[in-house]
Amino acid sequence: MGFDDICNTGLVLGLGFSSTADHKSKKITTPLVGKGPSLGLEPSLTLSLISGDRTYEQQPIKISKDHQSADLYRQDSAASSYSNASVKRERDVGSEETTTEVERVSSRVISDEDDDGSNARKKLRLTKAQSALLEESFKIHSTLNPALTINFLIMQKQKQDLARELNLTPRQVEVWFQNRRARTKLKQTEVDCEFLKKCCETLTEENRRLHKELQELKAPKIAHPLYMQLPAATLTMCPSCERIGGGVGETPSKNAFTIAQKPHFYSPFNNPSAAC
DNA sequence: TAAGTCAATGAGATGA
DNA sequence: TCATCTCATTGACTTA
Numbered sequence: 214m215g216f217d218d219i220c221n222t223g224l225v226l227g228l229g230f231s232s233t234a235d236h237k238s239k240k241i242t243t244p245l246v247g248k249g250p251s252l253g254l255e256p257s258l259t260l261s262l263i264s265g266d267r268t269y270e271q272q273p274i275k276i277s278k279d280h281q282s283a284d285l286y287r288q289d290s291a292a293s294s295y296s297n298a299s300v301k302r303e304r305d306v307g308s309e310e311t312t313t314e315v316e317r318v319s320s321r322v323i324s325d326e327d328d329d330g331s332n333a334r335k336k337l338r339l340t341k342a343q344s345a346l347l348e349e350s351f352k353i354h355s356t357l358n359p360a361l362t363i364n365f366l367i368m369q370k371q372k373q374d375l376a377r378e379l380n381l382t383p384r385q386v387e388v389w390f391q392n393r394r395a396r397t398k399l400k401q402t403e404v405d406c407e408f409l410k411k412c413c414e415t416l417t418e419e420n421r422r423l424h425k426e427l428q429e430l431k432a433p434k435i436a437h438p439l440y441m442q443l444p445a446a447t448l449t450m451c452p453s454c455e456r457i458g459g460g461v462g463e464t465p466s467k468n469a470f471t472i473a474q475k476p477h478f479y480s481p482f483n484n485p486s487a488a489c
Numbered sequence: 490t491a492a493g494t495c496a497a498t499g500a501g502a503t504g505a
Numbered sequence: 506t507c508a509t510c511t512c513a514t515t516g517a518c519t520t521a
Contacts, residue, residue, distance in 0.1 A: 335517070335518090336495080336496065336497090336516080336517035336518045336519095337495090337496055337497080337517090338495085338496085338517095338518075338519095339495090339496085356509090356510085357509080384497095385496080385497090387509080388496065388497060388498090389495095389496075391509090391510075391511080392495065392496065392497085394510090394511085395511080395512080396495085398511090490521100491520100491521095492519100492520085492521085493518105493519080493520075493521095494517100494518080494519075494520095495516100495517095495518090495519100496515105496516095496517085496518100497514100497515080497516085497517100498513100498514080498515075498516100499512100499513090499514085499515100500511105500512090500513090500514105501510100501511090501512090502509100502510075502511080502512100503508105503509085503510070503511100504507105504508095504509090504510100505506100505507090505508095
């Protein structure tokens with residue numbers, strides 16, 4: 214299955230635009246050395262392809278360093294070509310098989326800009342329009358690699374379409390999704406952390422309160438002087454009604470608890486939940 | 490200028 | 506084997 218087959222599935226993404234890309238109808242004028250297997254298509258660089266086969270309006274890509282007109286392309290060719298290395302390791306179906314127009318343009322610009330010898334990595338900054346479109350797509354699908362084959366084709370098309378629409382490489386779209394997922398996860402982790410902190414504080418406070426309560430129960434001289442005369446083992450308290458049993462002449466019931474043994478609801482009869 | 494942001498990279502894991 | 510993932514990290518760029 215070639216790129217044409219993938220793109221002509223008849224499936225339309227709900228991204229606010231639909232692609233009718235028909236690569237068969239594209240005029241190929243400039244061969245690209247070293248890219249793309251033989252699929253009957255000759256990988257090439259041509260500017261007419263970008264604007265000529267779309268149902269949505271799009272500014273034509275200008276391969277010049279001063280084109281700043283279209284918002285989506287404000288970063289223009291230079292920005293899209295920042296990922297010089299990423300283009301090298303591009304593994305996307307479309308790009309591998311036919312090389313997208315974007316990559317062709319990027320490759321062209323890369324060679325143009327590499328003429329000065331600077332091979333330093335530059336920072337790509339996505340425009341607001343690009344980010345908005347990516348966010349919109351992310352809301353629909355946060356991943357580009359679903360398990361199902363049919364979705365796989367859809368996502369491939371989504372990536373290709375997004376890349377073309379944004380004048381980015383498919384690899385850049387892929388990286389954006391990866392980083393976006395990472396940020397989402399980080400944000401969720403921070404939220405979870407805050408929640409756990411609050412839980413910890415609540416439990417600490419509860420523990421402090423229970424300790425205080427226990428100390429009061431353990432010091433019955435003032436509150437319950439009568440109970441001090443009884444052996445500790447016979448002092449029991451119901452966890453539900455907090456009544457103390459096991460007094461003189463009273464055998465501990467099966468619902469009674471020995472406060473001298475455990476601070477919290479210990480039942481010598483293994484029945485702590487029984488009601489009084 | 491330090492700190493923060495974020496695109497990009499590389500290693501290793503995973504599933505088809 | 507390949508495409509994509511997560512994760513950790515880098516480094517260009519922005520901001521306070």
